[in-house]
Amino acid sequence: MPRISEERREQRRRHILTSAWRCFARDGFHATSMDDVIAASGLSASGVYRYFRSKDELIDAAGRESMRLFRELFDRLLGQRPPPTRTQLLAEVVAMIEEPPDDLSRIAVQAWAEALRRPSLAEHARDFHAELRADLTTLAGRWDVEDPEAVATLLATLLPGLLIAHHVLGGIPTEALFKAF
Amino acid sequence: MPRISEERREQRRRHILTSAWRCFARDGFHATSMDDVIAASGLSASGVYRYFRSKDELIDAAGRESMRLFRELFDRLLGQRPPPTRTQLLAEVVAMIEEPPDDLSRIAVQAWAEALRRPSLAEHARDFHAELRADLTTLAGRWDVEDPEAVATLLATLLPGLLIAHHVLGGIPTEALFKAF
Amino acid sequence: MPRISEERREQRRRHILTSAWRCFARDGFHATSMDDVIAASGLSASGVYRYFRSKDELIDAAGRESMRLFRELFDRLLGQRPPPTRTQLLAEVVAMIEEPPDDLSRIAVQAWAEALRRPSLAEHARDFHAELRADLTTLAGRWDVEDPEAVATLLATLLPGLLIAHHVLGGIPTEALFKAF
Amino acid sequence: MPRISEERREQRRRHILTSAWRCFARDGFHATSMDDVIAASGLSASGVYRYFRSKDELIDAAGRESMRLFRELFDRLLGQRPPPTRTQLLAEVVAMIEEPPDDLSRIAVQAWAEALRRPSLAEHARDFHAELRADLTTLAGRWDVEDPEAVATLLATLLPGLLIAHHVLGGIPTEALFKAF
């Protein structure tokens, strides 16, 4: 029987993950040391290691969390009533990315890079992407498009480029995308 | 007078960069140690440091090189006579990404992630992207599209997604993109 | 009044010692962590610490126990009726060592090494050895030997070598010892 | 081409091994930290690691060295002209053990214990023991004994007991052994 409730345990885990999150978003997975995470969490080294067995586990959890949060945001977007039009959807995705804080999308960019060498993250990314495409397909079914699935795929494939445009290239070229899309 | 020496110097520099390249593509920038690079180059530690003052400089150079090589590939594509149609272009970009070796695109993914924290790389990425858009715009001018610049922008923004789809998501959904685009 | 409680206490203590024993025999005193012992015992950390104040105390207890058990085995051997002859005794000691499980003798070897730095264990080892020599002397008095004490001493001194021969050197050279002894 | 001569390299390696030796003799293999060894050597951490890839490698080397030194001592004893008699040999072995410094024999005791869990050390111990028995057999051939090999085996098997008697039990019972042997 644990002295700490399951709830409290989960809470602590989230606290550590959040602390790591901030470090990861600022410095990247590898330029963040465990000491950075430990200091940010306010716990002791072994306190952190009780909840995450290794730095890798923490990176994994952060990467997955970034995709989970993206799903949540998309779920909200896709669940709107009345369903957004094509233009509205793109506008809202862009707004979502541009809206501070941008921790989430910074970590997503790194998670994709990290997925190159970390099969567990790659798998998670695949799942995320598949679900996203499925949902977008449903939504696109309501638009006046010839092939909803194809349009959904294009949108989903565009996503990484939007993040990179925002963070690296000086901004998302919203106007142009509206016109071309 | 030191003409040959200058040439040799450049040659050496490229050799080191190529050696680092292989390591970076395999393990990422941060999981690659300078010792890895030094061993791969076959030179001595100080031999490497004579040509690159720090690991950061090497990462920078590798990131820039990845963009330079991409430019080269696009230059070839865009310079074709007769100029490729919209569909042809997309097909050739996909073919270029899918064709081994995939070192180049692996490093590009990492370079974008690294650009989040490294202004010099971000700047370079911006330049690359601007040039790419300009060239694509010229090309798109020949297609039957309403707004060539918008189409070029869409294509350029799509690029990161294509790389990630290839490396992480199990393949580029070529068919769907053809239809939607 | 707390009679039963006292009994239970002793029982618990033995349970912990037995659990530690298994770990120590497998991994040695120092490559065994308290967490290993705690996990093996099935108790909580503080449960274990209630019975043994420190790892050192546990090592001490295990070392002493190994000598106590050796005494028990020798007591049985030496108490045989009719008393064993010289050859029989050696044979039985060898049989005792070679008979699995060999936890006991593995720990004895480690206890001697540990006794180099741990006066309390050294003292215990001295006591054990003195008693062993005394008993063997009594027994040797019945044999046809010139100096029973000398023979007993030789036997007692040989003991570590027998254990090491068994565990490290690939077996006790029984035949040769029989001839020479 | 190394900047440091092969000779100097070997010298440094021996220096580190000697520094570790002192620590190991005092505290045992496992209660000695690499920092202890590093401090004793006067080098930096990575300086030590250039010569020994891990603590395990250092323990191995120390264990082997202890056996090598024992061989050297025995070689000298066994090479004496005229060859020692039985009694002389035993006396000299005892003298050798009792003569300070006793680092060597302290480490030997620990090496045997360590050999329980470290096959490489066990193998080395076996080799050492086999050679020792062979040499002793040759020597015993000159004595007036029925079975030289058996006597040699008894002597070799006795060795661990002598060390433990010296270090742990308060002294080697020389007199008794002389009589019984």
Add this chain to the structure above:
DNA sequence: GATGAATGAGTGTTCATTCAT
């Protein structure tokens, strides 16, 4: 000019033990 031995600061992780609950 080129070498590679050497470094100090830092890495991720585990340790024996305690104490709030």
Add this chain to the structure above:
DNA sequence: CATGAATGAACACTCATTCAT
């Protein structure tokens, strides 16, 4: 009385980089 979460100090080891030769 018993728990197991928490700790601080230590652990073995690696890093990017420099400099005596």
